[in-house]
Amino acid sequence: MKTTLFDDAMRRLNTAMKYTDLDDEVALRVGTPKSCLEVSVPVRRDDGSLDFFRGYRVRHDDTRGPTKGGLRYHPSVSLDEVKSLAFWMTFKCAVVGIPYGGAKGGISVDAKSLSPMELERLSRGFIRLVADFIGPDVDIPAPDMYTNERIMGWMMDEYSTIRRQHVPAVITGKPVSMGGSVGRSDATGRGAYYCIRELAKKHDLDPASTTVAIQGFGNAGQHVARLLHKDGYRIVAISDSQGAIYRPEGFDIPSLIRTKEETRHVQAVYCDGALCTSIDADTLTNEELLELDVDILVPAALENQITEENAERIKAKYIVEVANGPITSAADEILNANEIEVVPDILANAGGVTVSYFEWLQNRSGEYWELQTVHKKLQTIMSREFKRIYDLHLEIKTDMRTAAYVHAIKRIGETMEAKGTCSYFSKSK
Numbered sequence: 383m384k385t386t387l388f389d390d391a392m393r394r395l396n397t398a399m400k401y402t403d404l405d406d407e408v409a410l411r412v413g414t415p416k417s418c419l420e421v422s423v424p425v426r427r428d429d430g431s432l433d434f435f436r437g438y439r440v441r442h443d444d445t446r447g448p449t450k451g452g453l454r455y456h457p458s459v460s461l462d463e464v465k466s467l468a469f470w471m472t473f474k475c476a477v478v479g480i481p482y483g484g485a486k487g488g489i490s491v492d493a494k495s496l497s498p499m500e501l502e503r504l505s506r507g508f509i510r511l512v513a514d515f516i517g518p519d520v521d522i523p524a525p526d527m528y529t530n531e532r533i534m535g536w537m538m539d540e541y542s543t544i545r546r547q548h549v550p551a552v553i554t555g556k557p558v559s560m561g562g563s564v565g566r567s568d569a570t571g572r573g574a575y576y577c578i579r580e581l582a583k584k585h586d587l588d589p590a591s592t593t594v595a596i597q598g599f600g601n602a603g604q605h606v607a608r609l610l611h612k613d614g615y616r617i618v619a620i621s622d623s624q625g626a627i628y629r630p631e632g633f634d635i636p637s638l639i640r641t642k643e644e645t646r647h648v649q650a651v652y653c654d655g656a657l658c659t660s661i662d663a664d665t666l667t668n669e670e671l672l673e674l675d676v677d678i679l680v681p682a683a684l685e686n687q688i689t690e691e692n693a694e695r696i697k698a699k700y701i702v703e704v705a706n707g708p709i710t711s712a713a714d715e716i717l718n719a720n721e722i723e724v725v726p727d728i729l730a731n732a733g734g735v736t737v738s739y740f741e742w743l744q745n746r747s748g749e750y751w752e753l754q755t756v757h758k759k760l761q762t763i764m765s766r767e768f769k770r771i772y773d774l775h776l777e778i779k780t781d782m783r784t785a786a787y788v789h790a791i792k793r794i795g796e797t798m799e800a801k802g803t804c805s806y807f808s809k810s811k
């Protein structure tokens with residue numbers, strides 16, 4: 383039977399609970415979303431016709447603070463998917479210790495089929511329907527797949543119109559000119575990069591002799607590649623949805639990024655100074671990229687890429703999950719048995735939500751930070767939580783994913799216990 387993202391998440395929660403002495407009620411409460419809203423958004427098309435699009439917002443858990451999570455526009459968006467992703471956000475926020483619970487939302491739509499004006503009507507229409515469900519102290523959306531800073535700007539503007547006041551903190555990932563934070567656009571890639579730096583310290587990895595393969599060359603993948611390349615790591619394979627390229631000597635990442643921007647494809651180009659020449663690079667499939675014999679594999683594209691089908695063939699020593707859920711729980715068992723160390727998504731890609739938190743703080747105080755301040759604060763959080771989870775995985779003799787879940791559930795559970803659980807109330811009878 384095919385396991386869903388939610389099944390995987392629940393399995394990981396139940397495993398983590400075994401490493402704590404938290405009341406069972408904690409797992410019960412975290413296993414159930416707090417509230418789910420389903421809406422139908424009417425959109426007047428450019429030709430005058432009317433269409434409806436199904437939208438969702440799920441607030442999973444607000445034990446530690448207002449809920450936080452992205453909004454995605456994709457035809458596959460469903461209530462079940464949004465619930466699973468909201469659950470994940472609860473753990474991600476707890477892993478990095480920011481005072482939020484998890485949420486997620488989305489609209490079932492092929493965003494590419496809409497004109498810019500239809501997209502604006504859809505985004506503003508969605509906010510009109512969910513305005514009573516969100517708010518800077520309640521639930522704070524952010525961009526996700528096929529949504530971007532312009533859409534976040536429209537949404538903040540619509541919410542402010544409804545409330546008759548300027549409310550920038552209702553949404554993060556806005557354009558900097560509308561209250562967005564500097565350093566937000568590369569925050570996910572940068573957060574993963576800080577994790578890799580910590581991983582390298584733990585294992586004495588020398589960048590020049592460390593090979594890296596990156597699946598996915600979008601926002602997150604490109605920034606990890608750029609930062610690692612700057613430190614001298616050898617990025618030997620890169621892919622996008624069209625396929626992968628491989629060059630054992632390593633690629634010049636800035637020129638690949640330029641080529642991708644100009645042609646929308648990754649092509650094999652090598653630049654030395656201003657001189658760029660096409661070079662021989664082997665072409666691989668995305669499946670072959672995952673199975674390369676490299677030191678670090680970075681899945682930065684889609685979920686469910688490493689499954690029980692291919693896990694046995696993975697040769698990388700370390701995997702840093704920049705994508706959400708690229709490894710299934712069945713594959714985890716095989717990778718653990720083969721001693722492949724995985725830096726889990728709820729830690730490795732938490733840089734984005736962390737800088738979203740910084741944006742919210744800046745919006746609330748009205749004081750805006752320099753780029754260096756954002757980088758420094760992000761590095762402090764990512765490095766600190768990486769080390770805590772790394773030490774915990776050694777202490778409780780488990781893999782880093784389980785340790786990350788244990789770390790998160792302890793934070794969530796302590797807050798729940800402070801409010802009182804069965805073990806407290808039954809004793810006070």
Ligand code: NAD
Nearest residue numbers: 570598599600601602622623668682683704705706731734
């Ligand atoms: P993106 O849309 O900018 O890039 C996705 C990349 O994956 C593109 O290069 C695309 O060509 C490639 N791709 C698509 N299908 C592929 C396939 N079958 N094989 C290989 N590559 C494929 O998305 P992104 O923002 O970079 O997000 C990537 C992953 O990181 C997603 O799982 C996302 O949920 C996760 N993530 C992103 C952020 C963020 O702030 N951007 C935050 C947390 C998690």
